[in-house]
Amino acid sequence: MLLTPRTRNRRIQGALLASAVSVCLVAASAPSPATPLGIGDRLFPHLGNPGYDVKSYDLSFTYPGVNDKPLTAVTTIDAVTSERLERVNLDYTHGTVESVVVNGAPATFKSAGEDLVVTPGEPVPAGGWMRITVRHSSDPVTTGNGDGGWVRTKDGLAMANQADAGHMVFPCNDHPSDKAMFTIHVTAPDGYTAVANGLPTGVDRAGKSTTWTYRTAHPMATELTQVSIGRSSVLHREGPHGLPVRDVVPTKDRELLEPWLKKTPDQIAWMESKVGPYPFETYGLLMAQAQTGFELETQTLSLFEKELFTQPALPKWYVESIMVHELSHQWFGDSVSPRVWSDLWLNEGHATWYEALYAEEKADKPMETRMKAAYRASDSWRAAGGPPAAPKEPAPGQKISIFRPSVYDGAALALYALRQEIGHPTFERLERTWVALHRDGTATTADFERLASDLANRDLSGFFRAWLYGTKTPPMPGHPDWKSDAPKARKGA
Numbered sequence: 305m306l307l308t309p310r311t312r313n314r315r316i317q318g319a320l321l322a323s324a325v326s327v328c329l330v331a332a333s334a335p336s337p338a339t340p341l342g343i344g345d346r347l348f349p350h351l352g353n354p355g356y357d358v359k360s361y362d363l364s365f366t367y368p369g370v371n372d373k374p375l376t377a378v379t380t381i382d383a384v385t386s387e388r389l390e391r392v393n394l395d396y397t398h399g400t401v402e403s404v405v406v407n408g409a410p411a412t413f414k415s416a417g418e419d420l421v422v423t424p425g426e427p428v429p430a431g432g433w434m435r436i437t438v439r440h441s442s443d444p445v446t447t448g449n450g451d452g453g454w455v456r457t458k459d460g461l462a463m464a465n466q467a468d469a470g471h472m473v474f475p476c477n478d479h480p481s482d483k484a485m486f487t488i489h490v491t492a493p494d495g496y497t498a499v500a501n502g503l504p505t506g507v508d509r510a511g512k513s514t515t516w517t518y519r520t521a522h523p524m525a526t527e528l529t530q531v532s533i534g535r536s537s538v539l540h541r542e543g544p545h546g547l548p549v550r551d552v553v554p555t556k557d558r559e560l561l562e563p564w565l566k567k568t569p570d571q572i573a574w575m576e577s578k579v580g581p582y583p584f585e586t587y588g589l590l591m592a593q594a595q596t597g598f599e600l601e602t603q604t605l606s607l608f609e610k611e612l613f614t615q616p617a618l619p620k621w622y623v624e625s626i627m628v629h630e631l632s633h634q635w636f637g638d639s640v641s642p643r644v645w646s647d648l649w650l651n652e653g654h655a656t657w658y659e660a661l662y663a664e665e666k667a668d669k670p671m672e673t674r675m676k677a678a679y680r681a682s683d684s685w686r687a688a689g690g691p692p693a694a695p696k697e698p699a700p701g702q703k704i705s706i707f708r709p710s711v712y713d714g715a716a717l718a719l720y721a722l723r724q725e726i727g728h729p730t731f732e733r734l735e736r737t738w739v740a741l742h743r744d745g746t747a748t749t750a751d752f753e754r755l756a757s758d759l760a761n762r763d764l765s766g767f768f769r770a771w772l773y774g775t776k777t778p779p780m781p782g783h784p785d786w787k788s789d790a791p792k793a794r795k796g797a
């Protein structure tokens with residue numbers, strides 16, 4: 305994700321307004337048989353659920369042709385249980401459930417916090433397959449207590465589920481540590497085009513509507529799901545090694561946007577020259593007619609605000625570097641997902657790194673200048689948002705507030721320090737090895753530290769402790785003269 309500077313204030317104002325009217329769900333004081341569970345993520349304690357591992361999702365959405373009414377949906381989850389389950393918790397909120405079937409038999413269900421607690425007729429044994437089918441609604445109208453989920457665009461819908469909004473769209477195990485394969489079906493009235501993650505596997509026209517089906521060839525985290533429904537065209541081109549590249553754009557803007565879209569194949573080739581093969585079956589940009597306030601690396605199809613490309617005030621090099629930011633997330637964040645949300649710096653630090661490296665190589669914007677400026681601000685960022693690998697909890701009602709400077713340029717600064725410390729060749733080998741080793745998986749900060757120490761052939765634990773967990777920015781190797789300004793006392797802090 306990358307917050308769009310020009311809309312940042314608006315977004316924050318919106319979030320503040322939303323938090324003022326939101327209703328806080330408080331757990332009942334007496335223990336209830338149906339309680340929300342989580343997998344212990346420090347930043348999002350109720351995300352994810354214990355006892356099973358989802359292998360695949362099959363999602364079906366039927367779009368009514370308007371944005372203020374819920375879509376009808378069917379979600380089928382195939383999972384393997386790791387323990388005997390009398391109840392199965394799914395993450396799901398902001399919709400109505402019509403029925404739940406577990407392994408072919410009807411189950412009862414109840415909402416608890418942001419969980420849907422399912423009680424099958426018979427407990428599900430440990431170590432077996434479990435199929436859960438939920439018939440439900442999926443409501444694009446937000447009620448003011450959440451960020452993301454469906455994004456209502458001028459001509460339809462898109463999705464922005466990072467970090468914790470996948471379960472506002474469909475029932476799921478909404479944590480990046482449980483990646484799964486996805487098949488997504490979208491039915492929409494004539495005149496609309498639907499596109500989702502992965503490649504198309506079928507188009508069925510019936511009456512006055514069409515059903516599109518897409519399937520991922522690689523596992524994906526729920527937060528990276530994308531479904532675009534709009535008056536759009538799908539533009540095809542070829543990337544490196546014949547990679548199919550497809551962009552989803554408003555039909556009327558296809559010529560206007562083409563000068564930007566045609567840059568993608570070279571950007572992919574540039575990223576491959578830095579870190580190795582592109583990790584997925586396709587890539588492309590989704591140009592949404594919406595002001596989200598951010599761009600988002602939804603897997604194989606990154607979400608961009610169309611306006612980012614049509615504002616003459618933004619320098620060309622800057623917009624291109626933002627394209628590379630989201631592209632590089634396909635390696636860092638998507639293919640290699642964070643094990644817990646405190647590992648977010650691994651996503652954003654690297655995406656910021658390649659964004660800055662691209663600007664250095666292609667637009668003569670020196671990395672050193674940017675990093676020196678980051679160093680100056682770093683102590684303030686750490687004071688406000690926590691150190692890169694120990695971010696502060698999201699502000700109440702503003703869950704995307706974990707996306708703070710400390711995990712962007714603050715984390716890129718730690719990578720810069722690492723490159724200064726271990727040298728360019730070892731750093732570059734680390735980057736390539738990291739994405740190859742953890743491809744299609746999840747990884748932790750400790751994994752990164754271990755790999756860096758292995759490749760540098762020395763113990764870097766002290767270095768990482770200071771750079772990733774320290775409240776003060778350590779001295780920059782090779783630049784002892786760099787200074788960090790003292791954090792200003794903050795109002796109300």
Ligand SMILES: [Zn+2]
Nearest residue numbers: 305306652655
């Ligand atoms: Zn990002």
